[in-house]
Amino acid sequence: MQANHTCAVRPSRHSTSTHSTSATGYNMLTDHEKELIAKIWDKMIPVASDIGAECLLRMMTTFPGTKTYFAHLDIRPRSPHLRSHGKKIVLAIAECSKDISSMMVTLAPLQTLHAYKLRIDPCNFKLLCHCILVTLAAHMGDEFDPVAHAAMDKYLSAFAAVLAEKYR
Secondary structure, three states: OOOOOOOOOOOOOOOOOOOHHHHHHHHOHHHHHHHHHHHHHHHHHHHHHHHHHHHHHHHHOOHHHHHHOOOOOOOOEEEEEEOOOOOHHHHHHHHHHHHHHHHHHEEEEEEHHHHOEEEEEEEEHHHHHHHHHHHHHHHHHHOOHHHHHHHHHHHHHHHHHHHOOHHO
């Protein structure tokens, strides 16, 4: 079943069969931005269930078509299923933030799972990343300044692109 939104994941006209880090954009991050991203996600680990569940709930509320992939789970606010899956998401993002340059290797199992077994519409990765930005801004307040926001946006865009890599 398709979600209620449209999004095409197409390789760029400059892409090749082996994608470099520039194809996903994570080499566009400065060392300062990489440190900032790792620091933010390190702070999110203790509250991973809460942050992750809120991101998922925000996505499913704002983009109802994304619920399609969670029909078998209890997706009410603060449900154990939502908190468990949200925690997995936050921990995966936090793990990648420790060594952004190895994101392709770190996410390889999740790429395969989401593309071939779960068959998740890759547009949902972008939607979730948007909801993550909003959730981080809500929780971090002034600490999530324009520099942090821009760095996180670049990082999450790369994260979503890497997850969608198997769809190309």
